[in-house]
Amino acid sequence: MTALLLAAGAIVAVGAAVATGARDARIASLGLASMLVATPFMADPLPGPLRVSFGVVAGILAGFLVFVAARRVPGRVGPPLGLRATLGTAAAGFAVGIGATAIALPRPGPEAALAAGLAALAVAVGPIAIPRDVFRLGSGLIVLVGGAILLLTALTGTPEALTGIAEGIVLVALAAAVAAVTGGTVTATGGTAIPDDMPGRRAAASRAGGDVR
Amino acid sequence: MSVLPFLATAIVGAVIATLLRGIRRLGTLVGLGAVVAALGAACLVRPDTPVSIGGGALAGSDHLRVVLTLCLAGGLLVLVVARLATWQPSAPGALLGGAAGIGLALGLAGTPPGLLGAAAATIAASALALASPAAPSRIRALARELRGATTSLVVGLIAAGILPVAAGAAARAPGAAPVEPAAAGLVLLGMALVVAHRFGAIPLHARVSRLADAAPSGALPILAAWLPAAWGLIILGWAPAALGPSSAGLGLERGLVVGLALATLLLGTVAALIQDEVEHVLAYTIVADAGVALLALAALDPAARDAARAWVLVFATTRTALIGWTIAFRAAFGTGRLRDTAGWLRRAPALGVALAGILVAAVGWPGLVAWDARLAILQSATSGPALLLAYAGSLGAGAAMCRLLVVGGGRPSAIVAGSLGELPRLPARPVAEAAAAAAATDGASSPGARASAFALAGRLRVLGTAVGRDARPMLELNRVPLRAFAAILLAGLAFLVAAGAFGIDAAARAPGIGSLSPLVGG
Numbered sequence: 079m080t081a082l083l084l085a086a087g088a089i090v091a092v093g094a095a096v097a098t099g100a101r102d103a104r105i106a107s108l109g110l111a112s113m114l115v116a117t118p119f120m121a122d123p124l125p126g127p128l129r130v131s132f133g134v135v136a137g138i139l140a141g142f143l144v145f146v147a148a149r150r151v152p153g154r155v156g157p158p159l160g161l162r163a164t165l166g167t168a169a170a171g172f173a174v175g176i177g178a179t180a181i182a183l184p185r186p187g188p189e190a191a192l193a194a195g196l197a198a199l200a201v202a203v204g205p206i207a208i209p210r211d212v213f214r215l216g217s218g219l220i221v222l223v224g225g226a227i228l229l230l231t232a233l234t235g236t237p238e239a240l241t242g243i244a245e246g247i248v249l250v251a252l253a254a255a256v257a258a259v260t261g262g263t264v265t266a267t268g269g270t271a272i273p274d275d276m277p278g279r280r281a282a283a284s285r286a287g288g289d290v291r
Numbered sequence: 292m293s294v295l296p297f298l299a300t301a302i303v304g305a306v307i308a309t310l311l312r313g314i315r316r317l318g319t320l321v322g323l324g325a326v327v328a329a330l331g332a333a334c335l336v337r338p339d340t341p342v343s344i345g346g347g348a349l350a351g352s353d354h355l356r357v358v359l360t361l362c363l364a365g366g367l368l369v370l371v372v373a374r375l376a377t378w379q380p381s382a383p384g385a386l387l388g389g390a391a392g393i394g395l396a397l398g399l400a401g402t403p404p405g406l407l408g409a410a411a412a413t414i415a416a417s418a419l420a421l422a423s424p425a426a427p428s429r430i431r432a433l434a435r436e437l438r439g440a441t442t443s444l445v446v447g448l449i450a451a452g453i454l455p456v457a458a459g460a461a462a463r464a465p466g467a468a469p470v471e472p473a474a475a476g477l478v479l480l481g482m483a484l485v486v487a488h489r490f491g492a493i494p495l496h497a498r499v500s501r502l503a504d505a506a507p508s509g510a511l512p513i514l515a516a517w518l519p520a521a522w523g524l525i526i527l528g529w530a531p532a533a534l535g536p537s538s539a540g541l542g543l544e545r546g547l548v549v550g551l552a553l554a555t556l557l558l559g560t561v562a563a564l565i566q567d568e569v570e571h572v573l574a575y576t577i578v579a580d581a582g583v584a585l586l587a588l589a590a591l592d593p594a595a596r597d598a599a600r601a602w603v604l605v606f607a608t609t610r611t612a613l614i615g616w617t618i619a620f621r622a623a624f625g626t627g628r629l630r631d632t633a634g635w636l637r638r639a640p641a642l643g644v645a646l647a648g649i650l651v652a653a654v655g656w657p658g659l660v661a662w663d664a665r666l667a668i669l670q671s672a673t674s675g676p677a678l679l680l681a682y683a684g685s686l687g688a689g690a691a692m693c694r695l696l697v698v699g700g701g702r703p704s705a706i707v708a709g710s711l712g713e714l715p716r717l718p719a720r721p722v723a724e725a726a727a728a729a730a731a732t733d734g735a736s737s738p739g740a741r742a743s744a745f746a747l748a749g750r751l752r753v754l755g756t757a758v759g760r761d762a763r764p765m766l767e768l769n770r771v772p773l774r775a776f777a778a779i780l781l782a783g784l785a786f787l788v789a790a791g792a793f794g795i796d797a798a799a800r801a802p803g804i805g806s807l808s809p810l811v812g813g
Contacts, residue, residue, distance in 0.1 A: 128345075129345070206438060206441075206442070209434060209438065212430065212434055215434055215437070215438065216437065219437055219438065219441040222441055222442070222445055223441055223444065223445065225445075226444070226445040226448045226449060227448070229448070229449055229452065230403065230448050230449070230451075230452045233449075233452035233453060233455070234452050234455055237403070238345060238346035238347055239344075239345025239346045239347070240344050240345040240346055240347025240348075240399065240400075240401075240404055241347070241401070241403050241404050241407070242345070243344070243345055244399070244403075244404045244407035244408060244411070245407060247407070247408075247411050248407050248410050248411045248414070248444070251411045251414045251415050251418075252414055252437070252441065254418065255414050255415075255417070255418035255422070255433070255437055256437075258418050258422035258423070259418070259421075259422055259430060259433050259434060259437070261422075261425075262422050262423060262425030262429075262430060262433075263425065263430050265425050266425040266426060266427060266430060267427065267430075272430065272431060272434050273427035273428075273430055273431055
């Protein structure tokens with residue numbers, strides 16, 4: 079495990095924790111961007127320059143889209159866990175991943191990718207399992223996908239360029255969807271909380287509200 | 292190479308249709324035109340030399356052509372039905388975006404790129420359909436879709452990544468070596484979870500029902516039928532090659548999946564039979580058929596995979612037709628509640644014909660692709676009493692449609708009696724009078740002008756003016772019969788697919804590009 083991989087892994091883990099744990103949505107989006115930008119470097123051997131460049135550009139674009147959404151998030155909305163608790167969770171996930179090097183699995187990918195992936199998955203579970211806020215849910219989903227990409231890299235080795243391109247497309251599409259749903263929620267409800275399920279009949283009400291006759 | 296023009300057409304069409312959705316008439320025309328253009332490009336997809344992209348490959352196949360053609364043809368007819376009922380500006384963009392993603396997902400070699408493509412398609416189509424106009428129910432549904440697609444992707448990626456590790460380097464060649472049973476079992480359960488969630492198997496069925504409530508009905512075919520079908524095709528194409536050699540040691544895991552499938556088939560049927568809203572009946576017929584998809588996965592058999600590739604087309608096309616029917620039904624009576632629409636067959640016999648056609652296509656009979664493919668899947672995964680249960684449950688969708696017909700045969704309710712019939716109607720001013728009026732307003736009242744009007748060019752001009760002037764009132768007056776006609780076309784399409792038209796059987800058996808490298812990305 080090289081120092082570069084370890085540093086990139088630490089950036090990913092801290093970025094994932096900030097993305098899901100920061101109270102200020104803009105800071106959370108910056109943490110997300112730093113995580114996504116560092117993710118393409120988590121491979122050994124390092125992929126070609128085209129693949130790395132595509133990953134970095136996709137990460138910046140996804141981070142920018144989430145930042146655009148973050149500007150509309152009311153300041154009073156915060157994550158259920160604080161930043162310190164989330165950083166602790168990420169550190170625990172990272173330590174578990176590094177500890178997995180003791181298991182002699184025939185794994186072609188780097189251990190740092192496994193550690194960073196586990197850290198990202200650990201901090202993403204909370205906002206996804208108990209979704210209360212569309213922005214936090216969206217950030218958690220992007221962190222989850224980033225963590226899964228790192229786990230795949232750790233399990234199967236450096237992905238081919240086509241897989242990397244597809245990963246970038248998914249991340250950007252997800253970030254765009256997060257921006258759209260956050261904007262729509264703020265427009266419709268004035269906040270970013272996910273509206274509760276209404277009891278009783280939903281069909282007629284939702285159609286009348288949604289379809290323009 | 293033939294996939295690239297389709298992808299370009301569909302993506303550009305989705306962007307333009309989405310940008311113009313705020314302009315009612317132009318948005319409708321451009322949206323439908325873009326779908327027609329993408330349909331034309333989809334018809335040209337064929338098995339050809341794979342295009343090398345970043346170490347991977349993208350290529351067309353006969354099966355991909357059939358999938359895309361049926362998705363867009365059925366989606367187009369549903370859009371027409373929906374446009375004749377209400378205005379749904381986001382539906383064409385969602386259909387095109389989803390179809391482009393399906394083309395990408397099924398055209399790419401390898402399971403991870405395919406799963407990533409399917410997830411991107413689901414995310415894009417859901418966001419295009421549900422994000423605007425914003426409403427609380429749509430926000431809930433979109434959040435649910437994003438969460439479901441992302442978690443399915445993550446589970447699928449990790450499951451696909453575990454296998455090479457568990458089997459060592461030998462597993463990088465598909466089916467080269469059996470995998471350690473514990474790892475193979477875990478992977479099978481993970482993939483079953485993905486299939487169950489995407490199709491809406493019980494107990495993960497809430498997604499489909501909520502989607503039917505919240506999504507624009509014109510976008511439901513892509514969201515509730517074709518995108519799950521794409522996920523299913525990717526996973527069902529991967530499973531026999533990747534897990535087939537290990538199937539002997541997966542008795543418990545396969546039993547669990549079969550148990551979940553049987554519960555889904557039976558409980559989904561019961562749920563479809565007790566629902567009061569036609570949209571919920573539709574949703575639970577989709578839920579019930581998730582059991583067949585799970586059985587196809589549990590079989591881990593190449594023969595079942597080929598049957599599933601044909602069955603998925605029948606499933607998606609019949610559900611698309613049923614979605615079109617529910618739109619026409621709700622628009623005809625102003626409600627979708629069955630207790631308020633007793634006796635609907637008296638006022639809408641053409642809709643009855645369409646529903647009967649969809650019923651026949653969904654159930655089929657021995658010799659039809661719909662029947663044979665479903666039975667092959669059931670026999671591959673089950674035997675004895677389980678096969679009997681699966682067989683009974685697989686007819687649940689047909690039973691639910693029969694119930695709709697039975698309700699329609701009752702005594703007409705007040706709502707039904709007060710609704711418009713399906714007979715075509717003419718405007719109060721006949722077309723001939725309108726033509727004369729058009730000629731008069733064009734200054735043809737003088738003898739010379741009248742003589743010139745009888746010339747060919749003049750006649751065409753007068754006819755064009757009259758038709759243009761009368762088309763809109765004629766359309767407004769005849770929305771009910773036009774919707775019924777489109778529903779019959781949808782039923783006809785579903786029946787053709789069930790009968791094996793369009794070379795479905797051969798396309799389902801032909802190897803796709805996904806089989807080139809099912810384990811490793813690229």
